[in-house]
Amino acid sequence: MPAVIVVDADDRIVLVNDRAMKLMREVAGAELAGNGGELSPILKALVPELRARVRDRLDTSTVALLTIDNCVRACLLDGSAGRHLLLVFERVERKDAVQHNLERYALSPRECEVVMLVLYGYSNRRIADQLFLTEYTVEDHFKRIFAKLGVRSRTALAAKILGWHAG
Numbered sequence: 001m002p003a004v005i006v007v008d009a010d011d012r013i014v015l016v017n018d019r020a021m022k023l024m025r026e027v028a029g030a031e032l033a034g035n036g037g038e039l040s041p042i043l044k045a046l047v048p049e050l051r052a053r054v055r056d057r058l059d060t061s062t063v064a065l066l067t068i069d070n071c072v073r074a075c076l077l078d079g080s081a082g083r084h085l086l087l088v089f090e091r092v093e094r095k096d097a098v099q100h101n102l103e104r105y106a107l108s109p110r111e112c113e114v115v116m117l118v119l120y121g122y123s124n125r126r127i128a129d130q131l132f133l134t135e136y137t138v139e140d141h142f143k144r145i146f147a148k149l150g151v152r153s154r155t156a157l158a159a160k161i162l163g164w165h166a167g
Contacts, residue, residue: 001017001019002019002088002089002090003017003019003020003022003023003088003089004016004017004019004020004086004087004088004089005017005020005039005043005086005087005089006077006084006085006086006087007039007047007084007085007087008081008082008084009082009083009084011038011039011044011047012037012038013037013038013039014081014084016037019089020087020089023089024040024042024043043087046072047085050072050074050085050087051074051085053074054074054075054076054085055076071089071090071091071100072087072088072089073087073088073090074086074087074088098116098119098161098162101160101161101162102115102161105148105149106148107145107148110131110141111141111144111145111148113131114127114131114138114141114142114145115145115157115161117130117131118154118157118158119158119161119162124138124139124142142154145157149161
């Protein structure tokens with residue numbers, strides 16, 4: 001069962017399950033106060049963004065918390081007690097983390113394909129063959145990708161997309 005927290009319009013906890021309490025204890029070193037209690041500082045900072053994302057949507061919105069390998073799915077619940085925000089925490093699959101990070105940058109679909117092949121360890125020649133491009137075109141893609149992500153090497157590119165801190 002995933003970790004679940006329901007938050008009211010004033011960002012007070014309406015419902016929290018044991019798994020969510022355990023997760024917040026592990027992540028933030030803080031206890032959730034339970035029903036009627038305060039959110040942890042990490043969640044307090046995240047809730048306004050999630051509210052803004054789901055305000056006009058019919059489906060859920062997802063935010064990856066890559067530092068703790070979790071993603072938070074959020075949706076609004078309308079009921080007699082008002083509008084609440086449902087937060088569901090799940091472990092992030094590495095592909096979810098990569099997709100989330102790719103969405104953060106204004107990469108073209110082709111640039112995303114190049115990045116994915118780099119993550120698979122492909123050489124420029126193999127990327128060119130896979131995508132039916134010349135190696136010069138692949139190098140041009142790398143120049144644009146590096147500029148957009150503010151990196152200078154394939155290693156730094158992979159580290160940034162995977163959410164690792166390059167040392």
